[in-house]
Amino acid sequence: MGEQKIPQVTAKRLPLYYRYLEKLHAIGKQRVSSADLSDALQIDPATIRRDFSYLGELGKKGYGYNVTYLLQFLRDFLKQDEVTNVVLVGVGNLGTALLRYNFYRSHNTKIVAGFDQDPAKIGTDIDGIPVYSMDRLQEVIQLHNVEVAILTVPVNVAQSTAQFLVEAGIRGILNFTPARLTAPPQVRIHNIDLTIELQTLIYFLKNFPSDEEAEPGETNALNMKETGEE
Numbered sequence: 001m002g003e004q005k006i007p008q009v010t011a012k013r014l015p016l017y018y019r020y021l022e023k024l025h026a027i028g029k030q031r032v033s034s035a036d037l038s039d040a041l042q043i044d045p046a047t048i049r050r051d052f053s054y055l056g057e058l059g060k061k062g063y064g065y066n067v068t069y070l071l072q073f074l075r076d077f078l079k080q081d082e083v084t085n086v087v088l089v090g091v092g093n094l095g096t097a098l099l100r101y102n103f104y105r106s107h108n109t110k111i112v113a114g115f116d117q118d119p120a121k122i123g124t125d126i127d128g129i130p131v132y133s134m135d136r137l138q139e140v141i142q143l144h145n146v147e148v149a150i151l152t153v154p155v156n157v158a159q160s161t162a163q164f165l166v167e168a169g170i171r172g173i174l175n176f177t178p179a180r181l182t183a184p185p186q187v188r189i190h191n192i193d194l195t196i197e198l199q200t201l202i203y204f205l206k207n208f209p210s211d212e213e214a215e216p217g218e219t220n221a222l223n224m225k226e227t228g229e230e
């Protein structure tokens with residue numbers, strides 16, 4: 001941020017604003033005043049107004065700031081796009097565990113939102129990641145430039161959910177369900193199936209108990225067939 005004309009103290013506060021605006025956006029809030037931001041973040045309203053004045057014409061007096069616009073602006077400004085944003089659909093047992101696993105720490109991949117159809121889950125958050133209703137999918141993926149989704153819904157709705165994701169603009173699906181999904185050729189689907197991995201491991205233990213040529217760690221469901229034909 002050194003080349004920007006923004007004071008460093010302001011630059012340091014921008015991620016705080018960004019995170020709070022994400023929360024407001026998650027609960028469907030469209031506008032926020034500097035007084036509201038001030039209460040939530042414990043920053044003086046005059047400081048907030050001054051900080052935002054460095055960013056250009058973002059709000060009007062008495063009207064407050066447009067949450068989506070401000071969020072988009074800050075996201076571009078903070079270069080959040082350098083991180084690959086991902087969404088997760090189906091916040092059940094597996095989905096919740098994946099949301100809790102902090103990909104971001106070790107990789108430039110971030111799950112920005114979860115989606116579910118269960119009203120008890122919508123509007124909550126899992127370790128700071130908001131859970132939205134399915135009808136907000138398109139809006140959220142556009143806002144965060146998301147092209148990749150992790151699919152952890154029950155198998156019986158996997159295909160219809162995948163179709164919905166593709167229609168919303170998703171181009172890559174990491175499929176944890178046992179369903180074999182069909183999608184247009186430009187959409188990439190990767191399947192992750194613990195059962196197959198486990199069966200493969202057991203197969204090798206049973207059939208090649210002391211195979212010295214086997215290379216532990218390099219065998220998985222993808223190469224089982226080839227090796228099994230030997």
Ligand SMILES: NC(=O)c1ccc[n+]([C@@H]2O[C@H](COP(=O)([O-])OP(=O)(O)OC[C@H]3O[C@@H](n4cnc5c(N)ncnc54)[C@H](O)[C@@H]3O)[C@@H](O)[C@H]2O)c1
Pocket residue numbers: 089090091092093094095115116117118121134152153154155157161175176177178192193194195
């Ligand atoms: N790949 C693996 O290794 C592995 C391991 C365990 C489970 N699974 C699979 O992952 C999936 C999820 O398993 P789980 O144990 O977390 O199930 P779960 O029932 O705990 O969670 C499923 C979630 O999907 C939500 N959901 C249902 N229908 C939906 C819809 N139409 N749109 C959006 N959300 C919807 C439910 O409300 C629930 O929160 C299953 O398909 C299961 O077979 C895979």
